[in-house]
Every structure is written in structure tokens, then in C-alpha cells.
Amino acid sequence: MDDVALMRALHVLAIVHWIGGLGFVTLVVLPLAAAEGRLALFEIVERRFSAQVRLSVPVAGLTGLWMAWRLDLWESFVDPASWWLAAMAGLWLVFMLILFVVEPRLQARFAGLVRARPDAALRIVTFAHWGLLALAAVTAFGVVGGVHGLFAR
Ligand code: HEM
Numbered sequence: 001m002d003d004v005a006l007m008r009a010l011h012v013l014a015i016v017h018w019i020g021g022l023g024f025v026t027l028v029v030l031p032l033a034a035a036e037g038r039l040a041l042f043e044i045v046e047r048r049f050s051a052q053v054r055l056s057v058p059v060a061g062l063t064g065l066w067m068a069w070r071l072d073l074w075e076s077f078v079d080p081a082s083w084w085l086a087a088m089a090g091l092w093l094v095f096m097l098i099l100f101v102v103e104p105r106l107q108a109r110f111a112g113l114v115r116a117r118p119d120a121a122l123r124i125v126t127f128a129h130w131g132l133l134a135l136a137a138v139t140a141f142g143v144v145g146g147v148h149g150l151f152a153r
Contacts, residue, residue, distance in 0.1 A: 004070050011063035014056040018095075021049050021138045025088045034122055039114050042125065048112040050099060064088060080100050084142035094132070 008097060033042040037071045037080060068074065068085075077083040145151060 004067055007063040007066045007070075011060055011067065013061065014060040015140070017056040018053050018060060019133075019140060021053065022129070022136060025049060026126075027132045030122075030126055030129060034126070037118070039118050039122060042122075043111075043114065046130055050103065053095075054099055057092065057099060061092050061096070064092070082146060084139065084146035087139040088140055092134055094135075 002041075010051070025042075029042055029045045033039055073085060077085045079085075110121065113124075142151075
């Protein structure tokens with residue numbers, strides 16, 4: 001069996017779950033919560049989703065590392081010509097930090113902010129989600145374009 005093809009398929013599956021969910025929360029759940037003044041809706045959805053991405057994000061990282069090892073791509077990660085490899089690793093690192101370091105520490109404080117100043121809480125999460133979604137979109141576009149020769153000179 002072609003292990004790299006298998007890892008690529010699992011990698012993309014994990015990415016679809018993770019970035020697709022981020023898009024749904026940013027583009028559907030957050031505007032709905034804002035329009036109806038129901039931040040609790042966002043909190044419930046986000047809690048469930050973040051429990052799930054605690055699996056898909058590590059799977060994306062492990063399968064990506066497997067491919068990097070098998071295809072011997074380590075030097076390309078620091079080559080500006082294949083910037084999308086560094087972008088993938090950077091985005092993954094940011095999410096790992098958010099999910100396993102920042103979120104567990106700030107959860108209680110954020111719940112307090114939601115109760116005390118819901119408008120400010122909404123502004124912060126909207127800004128953060130749009131920023132992360134934009135980075136993810138540029139990265140996904142860059143990776144598939146880069147791997148398939150879109151930026152070749
Ligand atoms: C530690 C994190 C990551 C590592 C080490 C990694 C590594 C890799 C490697 C080595 C490939 C194969 C590249 C090639 O065939 O030349 C790949 C493919 C891919 N990666 Fe990642 N990746 C990571 C995270 C991400 C993230 C965060 C995204 C989402 C934006 C992503 C999206 C993709 C996609 C869509 C492909 C398939 C490209 C294609 O075959 O058309 N990866 N990744």
C-alpha cells in the first residue's frame with residue numbers, strides 16, 4: 001500500500017473537518033449569535049467543536065510530519081520558494097497553542113467577560129475567528145496551488 005497516499009488522504013480529511021468547522025463557526029454561528037444576542041449559542045457550539053478538533057488537529061500534524069519524513073521535505077520547509085510548507089506548519093502550531101495552552105487557561109476568564117461585557121466578548125471572538133479563517137484560507141490555497149505547480153516559475 002502507498003503509505004504517502006494514505007497519509008495524504010487522512011491529512012486532507014483532518015483539514016476538512018478542522019478548517020471547514022472553523023468556517024462554519026465564523027460564517028454561520030457567530031453572525032447568528034450576534035444577530036440574536038445569544039452568545040451562549042456560540043459557546044455551546046465552540047465547546048463541542050473544540051473537543052473534536054483536539055483530535056483532527058493532531059491527526060493533521062502527525063500525517064503531515066509522516067509525509068514530510070517520507071518525501072524528505074525538511075529542507076523545503078525553510079525554502080521561501082515552497083513557502084506553503086512553512087505556512088502549514090505555522091498555522092498548525094498556532095492552533096495547537098490555542099487548543100492546548102491558551103483556551104484551557106482563558107476559558108473561565110472568557111465566560112466572565114461574556115457575562116460582564118457580551119459586546120466586547122463578541123468583538124474579540126469575531127476578530128480572532130476571522131483572522132484565523134483568513135490565514136487558513138491563504139494556507140489551503142497556497143498548499144494545493146504550490147503542490148500542483150501554480151507558483152512554479
Ligand atoms: C505540522 C503541520 C503540517 C505538516 C508537517 C504538513 C505537511 C504536509 C506535507 C508534507 C504535504 C505533502 C506535500 C507534497 O506533496 O509536496 C501536505 C499536504 C497537504 N497539506 Fe499539510 N501539513 C501540515 C498542516 C497543514 C495545514 C494546517 C493545512 C491547512 C491549511 C494543510 C493542508 C494540506 C493540504 C490540503 C495538502 C494536500 C495538497 C495536495 O496534495 O494537493 N496542512 N502537508
